[in-house]
Amino acid sequence: MDTGPNILLVMADQHRGDAVGADPHCPTDTHGYPFVHTPQLNNLVERGALFSRAYVPAPICVPARQSLWSGQTPATIGSTNWYGHPWEFEHTLAGELTDAGYQTHLVGKTHSQPRGNHVGFERMGPTHVGASLRDDDYAEWLHNKSGGQYDKHTGGLESNTWTARPSHVPEHEHPTTWTTSQALNFLENRDEDRPFFLTVSYQRPHPPFDPPSAFWEMYIDRDLPEPVVGEWVEEMFGDEIPTYPPTDAWIADLSPHEIDRARAAYYGLITQIDFQLTRLFESMWREHGVLDDTLILYTSDHGEMLGDHHLWRKGFPFEGSTRVPLLLQFPTSMDYPTEQIIDRPVGLEDVMPTILAAAGIDIPETVEGRSVLSLIEDPTADWRPYYHGELGPSWTPKDATQYLIDEQYKYAWNPYNGDEFLFDIGSDRQERCNLAESSDHTEIVSTYRSKMARHLAHRPEGFSDGESLHQVGLDAWEGMETP
Known part of the structure; x- marks a missing residue:
């Protein structure tokens, strides 16, 4: 077969759409500069595009990820809530690429059920569950590296919480750094006779809100943007706001101090991912010579309310929860318009057909999403009505x-x-x-x-x-x- 481009899919967890510096709705500082420092993500737009209205088919982990991997809607899958259903799909993104001759590999977070379901990947791992479970590869690695002195839970933060603090582990032992290291291991040992499809799946900026100290310090002393509280909130949610909210509350009217700490940590985690992408891209360019031959797509499974409308976490129909980043960078072999900000409604089920189309692989009839390449060619092209x-x-x-x-x-x-x-x-x-x-x-x-x-x-x-x-x-x- 004619070999297609290498493909790198980078996924964050709980990364809201306006928390990218290049996004036109990113909060700005008093000088008008983007508040969130993401130079590497911004640079993707130079040879690609940013979709400023990318949404999720379900604003919560499991059904959103099922839609991304299958190209189908939650209703078709039969999985519209957190509990999900068995991950049994006739066609998956990784499966189609594997069948087409790609070396397919995922490192980092996986939510597939049952544990060990490869969703079409040749290989998954090492993996990081990220929730309150201890039986994942990162937790075992951290426990062994510290000689049993600490693990990912000894920092005292929950996996769904608005509380925040700098990480209790050094930057080089943080899960974001660890996930990048696993990606670099793949590049070092990959089969160079085949194109690769590598998914690098970060667990952050999903809580715990625990950036390494260097990234905490980038934001904690700044004048952070305040949450947005709609005119409708008091009437809709006023009676539900607890006087003493638990740290995993979905709704909480917190003090400005607590909100600032949560926002500083959240933005710090995103900037840490951006720095780790610099590490990854530099290796792809200097050590392996594959960066210019690789299609790169960055996205997330859902956003984070981050105190907007007194809401936290995800699951709500509002922008903080439903809108996510979606950025593409093309390899030099692809002649598409670049430096575009495209303001058309797209979604996670569009990721599978987009990548398959870019790789020159037939899109299965089961796929309900659409390739966004037509919008890149012509941002005014006919598209879905909603x-x-x-x-x-x-x-x-x-x-x-x-x-x-x-x-x-x-x-x-x-x-x-x-x-x-x-x-x-x-x-x-x-x-x-x-x-x-x-x-x-x-x-x-x-x-x-x-x-x-x-x-x-x-x-x-x-x-x-x-x-x-x-x-x-x-x-x-x-x-x-x-x-």
């Missing part, structure tokens, strides 16, 4: 959400309690004003309600009869472990 995402109840009924995003608006609806949102994303990207609360926007809210009803018309949960939306009980999510 993007749809969802989440079934995972911890509480408040988790249930359905959302539609088009060129201007985002409409979100909770099928359990009927909560409704409409945001003019074109002019209100921070979602300060919920138009669904205003009598002045009754007609446009009705229009989007009808769009959602038509989209959900054939769903077995009973969300819609094709014309109207219907609230449903928890038993509608058949087979789900009820909260």
Whole structure:
């Protein structure tokens, strides 16, 4: 076969879309410069593109990753909530590349179920679970390296928390550094007679919020951007804000001090990933001579609310949770327009067809996503009329959400309690004003309600009869472990 380009897929976990310096909505400092320091990610745009409206099909780990690997939606997979379903797909991104002759390998975080499911990769590992489990390769490595004196939990932070502190391990022993080292080991020992598909999957900036001291210090003394709190928040969530929030709270009105620490740590973790990408790209260029022959794609499985609207973690239909980075850099052999910021709604199920198209491999009929290469060739090209995402109840009924995003608006609806949102994303990207609360926007809210009803018309949960939306009980999510 004609060999395609090498492919490097870099995934972060819980990296929100505006936390990239090149993103047009990145917070800025008093001088107007991007607040988040990501020079290596920014540089990808020089030979590629940044999609400033990349969304997730489900704003939580398991279904989002299933969609990325399969190119299918959570509804098709039968996995719309955190619990997920067995990872059994007819076609996967890695599987198609393996069948086409690529050497396929993943290092770092994997959420596949059952543990050890390769999702089509020839090899996975070493891997890092990242949650509160101790039986992963990174934890074993760290335990052995310290002679049993400490492990990844001895810093005292939980895996889902708003509390923050510098890492208790040296920078060279941090999981982000360790994951990069495993990628470098692959490059050193790869089969040079085949093109490679390498996935480098970082567990951060997902909590614990624990950057090494050097990256903590980059942000902790700065005047950090404050969270956005919409005009609608008090009425919608006011009664749910706890007086004494637990450290893993989904909703919490924290002190400015605690918020600053969380944001400093979060941005520090992202900048650490950027520095590690410098390490990886330098090796690909200087030591292995493959950087110019490699297609690079960077993305994440979902975002992090980071205190916006008093919300933390993920699972919400709002921008902090649903929008992620999506950046592409082309090898020199590909003649695509570069230095583009493309503001069209795309999603994680588009990653598989994009990479396969770039590699010259047929896209399986099971794939529901679309290659974004057509938008790179012509950012005004015909595209999907809207993007749809969802989440079934995972911890509480408040988790249930359905959302539609088009060129201007985002409409979100909770099928359990009927909560409704409409945001003019074109002019209100921070979602300060919920138009669904205003009598002045009754007609446009009705229009989007009808769009959602038509989209959900054939769903077995009973969300819609094709014309109207219907609230449903928890038993509608058949087979789900009820909260």
